[in-house]
Amino acid sequence: MTQTEGESGAPDLATAPAAAMAPVRRERRTLGSYLFMPTFLALVLIGLYLYVQSQELDSIEQRSLNASNVGKAIWEHVQLAAVSTFFVILIAVPLGVFLTRPFTRSFRGVLLTIANIGQAVPTIGVFALFAVAFLFLGFPAAIVGLVAYAVLPVLRNTMVGLEQVDENILEAGRGMGISKFGVLTRIELPLAVPIILAGVRTALIINVGAATLAAYINAGGLGRILIAGLSTNRLTVQIVGAVLTAVLALLIDYLAGIAEDVLRPKGL
Amino acid sequence: MTNATGTAQNASGRTMIKLEGLGKQYPKEPKPAVDNLTLEIPEGEIVILVGPSGCGKTTTMKMINRIIEPTSGRIILDGEDVTKADPDQLRRKIGYVIQQIGLFPHMTIAENIATVPKLLGWDGKRIDARIDELLQTVSMAPETYRNRYPKQLSGGQRQRVGVARALSGDPAVMLMDEPFGAIDPITRDRLQNEFLRLQAQVRKTIVFVTHDIDEAIKMGDRIAILQEGSRIAQYDTPEQILTAPADDFVADFIGRGASLKRLNLSRVRDTQLSQWPTVQLGDDHSTVLEALRSSDKGFALVLDEQRRPRRWVSAPDLQRGEGRALDQIGLPPEAIVEPQATLNDALNELITANYSVAIVVNAEGAYQGIVDIDSINEAIRTMRTDARARARVGLDVDEPEQVGR
Numbered sequence: 269m270t271q272t273e274g275e276s277g278a279p280d281l282a283t284a285p286a287a288a289m290a291p292v293r294r295e296r297r298t299l300g301s302y303l304f305m306p307t308f309l310a311l312v313l314i315g316l317y318l319y320v321q322s323q324e325l326d327s328i329e330q331r332s333l334n335a336s337n338v339g340k341a342i343w344e345h346v347q348l349a350a351v352s353t354f355f356v357i358l359i360a361v362p363l364g365v366f367l368t369r370p371f372t373r374s375f376r377g378v379l380l381t382i383a384n385i386g387q388a389v390p391t392i393g394v395f396a397l398f399a400v401a402f403l404f405l406g407f408p409a410a411i412v413g414l415v416a417y418a419v420l421p422v423l424r425n426t427m428v429g430l431e432q433v434d435e436n437i438l439e440a441g442r443g444m445g446i447s448k449f450g451v452l453t454r455i456e457l458p459l460a461v462p463i464i465l466a467g468v469r470t471a472l473i474i475n476v477g478a479a480t481l482a483a484y485i486n487a488g489g490l491g492r493i494l495i496a497g498l499s500t501n502r503l504t505v506q507i508v509g510a511v512l513t514a515v516l517a518l519l520i521d522y523l524a525g526i527a528e529d530v531l532r533p534k535g536l
Numbered sequence: 537m538t539n540a541t542g543t544a545q546n547a548s549g550r551t552m553i554k555l556e557g558l559g560k561q562y563p564k565e566p567k568p569a570v571d572n573l574t575l576e577i578p579e580g581e582i583v584i585l586v587g588p589s590g591c592g593k594t595t596t597m598k599m600i601n602r603i604i605e606p607t608s609g610r611i612i613l614d615g616e617d618v619t620k621a622d623p624d625q626l627r628r629k630i631g632y633v634i635q636q637i638g639l640f641p642h643m644t645i646a647e648n649i650a651t652v653p654k655l656l657g658w659d660g661k662r663i664d665a666r667i668d669e670l671l672q673t674v675s676m677a678p679e680t681y682r683n684r685y686p687k688q689l690s691g692g693q694r695q696r697v698g699v700a701r702a703l704s705g706d707p708a709v710m711l712m713d714e715p716f717g718a719i720d721p722i723t724r725d726r727l728q729n730e731f732l733r734l735q736a737q738v739r740k741t742i743v744f745v746t747h748d749i750d751e752a753i754k755m756g757d758r759i760a761i762l763q764e765g766s767r768i769a770q771y772d773t774p775e776q777i778l779t780a781p782a783d784d785f786v787a788d789f790i791g792r793g794a795s796l797k798r799l800n801l802s803r804v805r806d807t808q809l810s811q812w813p814t815v816q817l818g819d820d821h822s823t824v825l826e827a828l829r830s831s832d833k834g835f836a837l838v839l840d841e842q843r844r845p846r847r848w849v850s851a852p853d854l855q856r857g858e859g860r861a862l863d864q865i866g867l868p869p870e871a872i873v874e875p876q877a878t879l880n881d882a883l884n885e886l887i888t889a890n891y892s893v894a895i896v897v898n899a900e901g902a903y904q905g906i907v908d909i910d911s912i913n914e915a916i917r918t919m920r921t922d923a924r925a926r927a928r929v930g931l932d933v934d935e936p937e938q939v940g941r
Contacts, residue, residue: 440638443603443711444652444701445627458642533642535685 305522309515316511323504332496332505338512344488345516348407348479352414353472360419360471361464364426365452383423386416391478395485410487414478418471425467429460462532469524476517490516551612552709552741553577553600558609560595569595571765572609579708580739584752587762587769588789596766597711597745601630614708628655631702631710631740635717637694639686645671645697646682652705670700673734692723699731703738712744716751728754729876749790753778754800754878761786774801779920796880798919799912804882804896805875807915809905812893814839817846817862821854824862835891837869838862843902845869845895869895875904879915882907 320333331337367376394413398404404412433456441451457464483491490513497505555575561568570592577583585593598604600611602623610619618626639648646667653663668678674696686694695715702710715731716724732755735742746752752759753774760771763785770782778794778801781787790797813827813836827836828851838847849866857865871889873882873896886894886907896904 434636434638436634436636436638437640438638439603440632440634441640441651443601443627443632443634445624445629445655446651447624455640455642535642535644535687 302526305518309519309522312511312515316508320504320508325504326502328500329502329505332493332502333508338493338508341488341490341492342512342516344492345476345479345490345513348410348414348482348487348489349472349475349520352411352418352475352479353468355411355415356418356422356471356475357468359415360422360467361426363419364423364430364464365457367423368427368430380423383420387418387420389416391417392481392484395481399485405485405487407482407487409485410479410482414475414482417478418474421470421474422464422467425463425470426460429463429467430456432463433459458533459536462528462536465524465528465531469521469528472524473517473521476513476520480513550579551576552579552614553743554612555596555600556610556612558596558599558606558611560592560599560604561607568607568765570599570606571767573766573768575760575768575771577741577743578758579741581757582735582742582744582755584756584759585743585745585762586747586749586752586759586789587766588764589747591762591764592766593745593747593762594713596762597713597743600709600743601627601632601711603627628652628705629707629709631705631707633698633702633710633712633715635714637698637715637718639694639697639701641686644683644685645689648686648697649701649704651701656705666704670703673703673737674700675730676700691719692727695719695727696730699734703740708741710740710742712742714746715744717746731755733876750797750800753797761789795916795920798916799880799883800878802879802915802919803875804873804877804879804907807879807907807911809896810893810908810911812837812906814903815849815862817841819862821858821862824849824854825851835866837895837903837906838866839903842900845872845897845903848890871895872897873907874899879907879912883912886912 323329325333363379366372367379391413394416395409398409398413437455437459438451441455442448446454479489480491480494482489483495490509492509493505494509494513497503497507497509553575554577555573558570558573558575559568560570573596585596587593595604599606600613602611602618606619610617612618613626613629639645640651643651646664649667649670650663653666658666667682671678671681676693676696681689681693681697686697689697698715702712716727719727728751744755746755756774758772759774759777761769761777763769769789770777770786772782775798777786778790778798781790812833813831815824815827815836815838817838817840819838824836824838828834835848835850837845838849840846846863846869847866848869849862853866867890871882871885871894873885873894875896875898882894882896886892886909892909894907896907898904
């Protein structure tokens with residue numbers, strides 16, 4: 269039981285971002301489907317707690333697996349994911365708006381290529397580059413790396429979301445005398461919200477996964493516990509790090525899904 | 537007969553929109569989309585721009601509210617040159633309906649209609665009152681529809697909301713780009729009739745684009761038939777265009793069956809109705825036989841207390857249905873039309889109906905008379921004579937100009 273959890277927790281780190289790239293549009297959810305995920309995650313955590321309790325912990329394990337250290341790691345991890353996603357939205361949404369205006373057609377390709385490069389380069393490579401070449405370490409460096417990695421899905425979804433708005437609706441708006449800015453803020457952006465949010469959710473999940481690597485440049489997070497377990501060869505510590513990361517990723521994805529449902533404009 | 541310069545001779549004489557030498561040349565196109573168009577649109581009339589695909593009719597219309605900016609010429613709206621005016625301000629004064637309607641899907645019907653009044657800075661109370669008034673105008677119960685979203689409406693209802701939204705700022709001018717184009721034929725017909733009834737109340741100046749000559753004839757006070765580059769082939773009333781097409785292009789565009797199309801121009805109320813024997817629902821069979829005997833029609837129409845048609849009965853029906861009430865025998869009435877229906881509607885109805893007649897009832901459903909094939913024949917004959925006479929007079933007056941062309 270515990271063994272399979274450990275195994276399913278670890279690959280999750282690698283596959284979570286890839287799976288989130290294609291967000292599944294969920295139609296109207298039932299109360300049951302709303303309750304399923306939190307119940308499941310609670311059971312996993314209880315299982316993990318009972319497993320750890322049943323183990324004889326040595327001093328190395330005790331140093332990693334105490335409430336204050338685990339709590340601090342979780343909090344650091346949430347901060348990494350939240351702050352990086354915040355900056356991703358701050359950069360990608362305005363950029364997406366800018367790149368869908370007619371006058372930017374000439375250099376649209378160049379900027380999209382740059383965003384593509386950000387995604388193509390592995391996060392760990394970006395961290396290593398910062399650390400080795402610029403001695404740029406810690407929380408700010410981790411945020412820069414995570415943002416570069418997660419900008420593309422939000423940018424792309426913002427552009428697709430704005431471009432899929434029915435041309436006729438925009439013409440009707442312009443024809444009624446709504447200004448260009450008014451059409452953008454009152455018609456285009458609200459109608460693009462569902463697709464932009466899907467991109468934000470993807471970025472959030474990418475960042476939760478990739479933030480595990482931030483521990484390598486001393487930026488904290490759940491990666492710290494995982495790496496401590498690997499370097500000291502303590503299986504229990506590895507399992508706790510992996511399972512907690514997976515649970516956190518699933519929980520944030522679940523919350524983002526609810527946010528999507530709530531923020532989608534009515535009438536769509 | 538008016539002609540290629542597009543000057544209007546209307547009754548009120550006031551011109552609402554004047555296009556002067558209007559042109560649109562797209563870069564890298566060999567020919568202009570609209571070439572030096574001059575057109576006067578009289579106040580309170582529906583002017584139809586009609587022509588084959590690619591003739592520039594939509595481009596012309598969209599230059600009036602400057603969705604498309606003209607490259608030459610001037611637009612005079614109500615005496616004011618708006619060619620260089622602020623387009624957003626200009627558009628708030630012009631109602632705009634497009635074929636796809638373009639309701640904002642994330643806004644309720646009320647919010648959709650409130651768009652222009654909000655831009656015009658009306659206060660909330662006035663806007664709410666206006667929304668209810670407009671929904672009633674387009675026959676949609678405000679309390680039912682105010683808070684619905686566009687996707688919860690049928691195509692016909694969306695179209696009505698589109699019209700209500702275009703009317704919301706009480707514009708003097710409306711532009712309509714194939715507004716009934718995407719609607720099924722039956723609903724389209726009803727919406728066209730509703731719209732004409734509405735226009736009779738509001739008397740807006742309307743520029744209406746269509747490629748359907750039948751719609752043009754039905755809806756237009758005046759029709760501009762356009763050729764490539766928005767050149768006017770003929771600008772005239774529907775009657776005159778049907779009777780006296782200016783050239784082969786117009787004649788071709790109208791197509792065959794101009795006489796049948798003319799039936800679209802006359803209403804049932806303007807024709808002489810035939811009278812058939814009628815009896816009351818409670819009458820006994822001998823009264824009905826008496827009525828049938830004193831007429832040559834062979835069928836009597838049974839009416840109820842409100843004079844609504846209930847049944848057709850003949851002498852054989854009476855025999856077969858001995859002793860039964862009048863609404864138990866004979867055939868149910870079909871082909872019921874109202875006085876504002878066109879003769880074309882009546883003809884369509886009566887062709888498929890029993891006894892080849894259409895029953896005319898008023899708005900309350902009470903019997904007024906009968907349209908049969910003879911009344912339609914008579915109407916066609918009269919129209920033809922009248923139109924020929926008018927065309928002759930028109931030709932005499934325009935003769936010098938015709939030579940000059």
